[in-house]
Amino acid sequence: MMSTTMDDTAHRASQVDDGRGGATSASVHVSICDVHKVFRRRGQTVEALRSVNLDIRRGEFISLLGPSGCGKSTLLRVIGGLTGPDAGTVDIGGESPTDARKSKQFGLVPQTPALVPWATVERNVRFLSTLDQRREGGHAPLSDAEIDDLIETVGLGKFRKSYPHELSGGMQQRVSLVRGFALGAPILLMDEPFAALDEITRADMRYLLLELWQRTGTTVVFVTHSITEAVILSDRVVVMAARPGRIAAVESIALGRPRVPTMEDSPEFHEHVRVLRSQLQDHHA
Amino acid sequence: MSREPVMDPVTDMSADAVTDRTVSTEGGLEHLAVQGVDIAELLAADNRRARQQALLRFGAPVIGVVAFFAAWQLAIVIFDIPRYQLPAPWDIVKHIAGDPGFYIRNGRVTAWEAFLGFSVALVLALIGGTLMAHSPFIERASLPLAVLIQVTPIIAYAPAIVIWFGFGLKSILVITSLVCFVPFLVNSVAGLRSVDPNLLELARSVDARKRVIFWRLRLPSSLPFLFSAARIAVGLALIGAVLGEFFGSREGLGYAIKTAQARPIQLIDQLWGSIFVLGLMGGVATLLIGALERVLLHWHSSQRL
Numbered sequence: 001m002m003s004t005t006m007d008d009t010a011h012r013a014s015q016v017d018d019g020r021g022g023a024t025s026a027s028v029h030v031s032i033c034d035v036h037k038v039f040r041r042r043g044q045t046v047e048a049l050r051s052v053n054l055d056i057r058r059g060e061f062i063s064l065l066g067p068s069g070c071g072k073s074t075l076l077r078v079i080g081g082l083t084g085p086d087a088g089t090v091d092i093g094g095e096s097p098t099d100a101r102k103s104k105q106f107g108l109v110p111q112t113p114a115l116v117p118w119a120t121v122e123r124n125v126r127f128l129s130t131l132d133q134r135r136e137g138g139h140a141p142l143s144d145a146e147i148d149d150l151i152e153t154v155g156l157g158k159f160r161k162s163y164p165h166e167l168s169g170g171m172q173q174r175v176s177l178v179r180g181f182a183l184g185a186p187i188l189l190m191d192e193p194f195a196a197l198d199e200i201t202r203a204d205m206r207y208l209l210l211e212l213w214q215r216t217g218t219t220v221v222f223v224t225h226s227i228t229e230a231v232i233l234s235d236r237v238v239v240m241a242a243r244p245g246r247i248a249a250v251e252s253i254a255l256g257r258p259r260v261p262t263m264e265d266s267p268e269f270h271e272h273v274r275v276l277r278s279q280l281q282d283h284h285a
Numbered sequence: 286m287s288r289e290p291v292m293d294p295v296t297d298m299s300a301d302a303v304t305d306r307t308v309s310t311e312g313g314l315e316h317l318a319v320q321g322v323d324i325a326e327l328l329a330a331d332n333r334r335a336r337q338q339a340l341l342r343f344g345a346p347v348i349g350v351v352a353f354f355a356a357w358q359l360a361i362v363i364f365d366i367p368r369y370q371l372p373a374p375w376d377i378v379k380h381i382a383g384d385p386g387f388y389i390r391n392g393r394v395t396a397w398e399a400f401l402g403f404s405v406a407l408v409l410a411l412i413g414g415t416l417m418a419h420s421p422f423i424e425r426a427s428l429p430l431a432v433l434i435q436v437t438p439i440i441a442y443a444p445a446i447v448i449w450f451g452f453g454l455k456s457i458l459v460i461t462s463l464v465c466f467v468p469f470l471v472n473s474v475a476g477l478r479s480v481d482p483n484l485l486e487l488a489r490s491v492d493a494r495k496r497v498i499f500w501r502l503r504l505p506s507s508l509p510f511l512f513s514a515a516r517i518a519v520g521l522a523l524i525g526a527v528l529g530e531f532f533g534s535r536e537g538l539g540y541a542i543k544t545a546q547a548r549p550i551q552l553i554d555q556l557w558g559s560i561f562v563l564g565l566m567g568g569v570a571t572l573l574i575g576a577l578e579r580v581l582l583h584w585h586s587s588q589r590l
Contacts, residue, residue: 080490082486082489082490101489101490101491101492102492104491104492106490106491107490108486108487108490110483110486110487111483112481112483114481114483114484114487116484116502116505117584117585118505118584118585128487128488128490128491129491131488131491131493131497131501132491132492132493132494132497163584164584165584165586183491189490
């Protein structure tokens with residue numbers, strides 16, 4: 001288990017884990033270098049991100065963990081090119097986030113399912129990949145057969161012709177999940193996608209997500225405020241602190257793959273949870 | 286058309302946790318065996334309730350309309366109201382049946398003018414609404430004009446429109462379009478902005494062009510608002526067409542009303558016949574819009590009552 005705190009171990013952070021996770025330049029997929037972001041409103045400023053440095057390896061599952069207002073969703077949006085940093089750079093496999101967005105490198109799974117209410121399940125999961133087909137270039141979406149396979153995997157095979165209002169919240173979120181993967185994008189950005197679900201459905205969704213991730217080999221950046229969720233899903237957990245939003249620590253998760261529900265009872269799991277909770281409390285303003 | 290949210294066989298707690306019942310995803314409630322509950326009786330009760338609701342939905346409006354005309358007919362007899370003041374509804378129906386050609390001919394003219402004005406207003410409002418929804422400056426600059434159009438009585442400036450555009454269809458079209466324009470404009474701006482912001486961000490994340498977002502997301506999202514506007518605009522279109530005919534035409538039901546008003550003793554039946562036909566046209570148009578709404582907006586919460 002590797003754990004570092006940026007504040008009190010700054011001098012050795014660059015040697016041990018400065019968010020780069022020991023990644024070589026060849027394996028780095030997303031490189032975030034000294035990113036700052038300041039929100040301005042009526043003359044007031046809020047420092048959403050201060051000097052954020054992080055390297056994410058290709059195919060890695062990384063979670064951004066922290067309390068509300070710590071800038072984790074902002075960091076996700078900066079990575080996805082949906083908002084620009086005020087200082088610093090983000091590199092997505094040699095491209096800027098905006099260029100990466102244009103070449104359809106990102107799949108996005110928002111907090112709410114955000115399904116198109118007038119489209120059936122099978123049209124919803126293909127909605128983004130068919131939205132602007134005349135736009136040339138970019139990453140190719142999954143084939144129809146592959147998407148159908150994903151629909152079956154998440155247990156929605158019998159609901160292909162159903163409309164969103166005919167589905168439960170958990171089923172809608174599974175449609176959203178498949179839609180994110182259906183793009184075939186190499187990077188999946190997930191912004192607290194399971195936050196609104198009940199605990200049973202949420203636990204089920206975690207393992208569905210892991211199954212889809214392992215099948216596709218996608219790089220996943222997963223925003224959450226749930227410690228247990230971050231531990232069971234991730235290769236590394238980035239602990240963020242608020243005011244200003246910053247990376248407080250990066251924890252590598254020493255649980256094997258594939259992850260199974262019984263791991264949640266293991267001492268290693270509980271130790272990770274304990275360490276992360278302690279780090280969150282240490283940096284809670 | 287609407288269906289209730291289905292039970293999720295994979296994650297729904299109720300499907301797994303309750304042991305004394307089984308759920309078949311192939312069938313419906315018939316396969317649900319619960320101890321001490323008569324499923325057949327529950328289903329029969331549901332059917333009875335559905336029949337009652339259907340009766341209420343279609344029967345109640347018919348009963349309301351028939352009761353109104355029966356009370357009118359009765360009031361004529363009881364209070365001995367002279368025909369030149371208020372004819373009985375049955376006499377009006379007989380009068381229309383006696384000269385259907387007159388009402389069909391003039392009704393078609395008015396319906397065509399109303400339809401054209403309604404359509405022109407819808408298209409112009411969608412263009413204006415799109416510009417306003419995308420540009421706060423255009424919205425703020427245009428809104429006072431839109432309010433002015435709405436609050437100034439059309440009857441006040443209808444003669445000026447006839448002076449500008451001449452006698453005939455052109456003037457009537459302008460008047461009808463102006464009357465319908467503002468409800469369509471206000472609702473199209475609100476509708477085009479009603480898209481789920483998460484959906485817009487998803488569209489941005491795949492770099493979809495604004496034009497594509499408009500056709501695939503904004504326009505379909507605005508349909509519930511446009512249908513609300515259409516229900517209001519149907520009546521307004523008929524008002525506009527009739528008013529236009531008052532000032533600028535020699536045909537149509539508005540003109541028929543105007544001539545009847547000039548000779549009320551002789552043409553009182555024509556006045557009321559025209560009113561009846563106009564009411565019928567408005568009612569049929571509203572029903573058609575409702576039917577179209579049920580088909581196009583089957584996914585919207587307003588259709589799941």
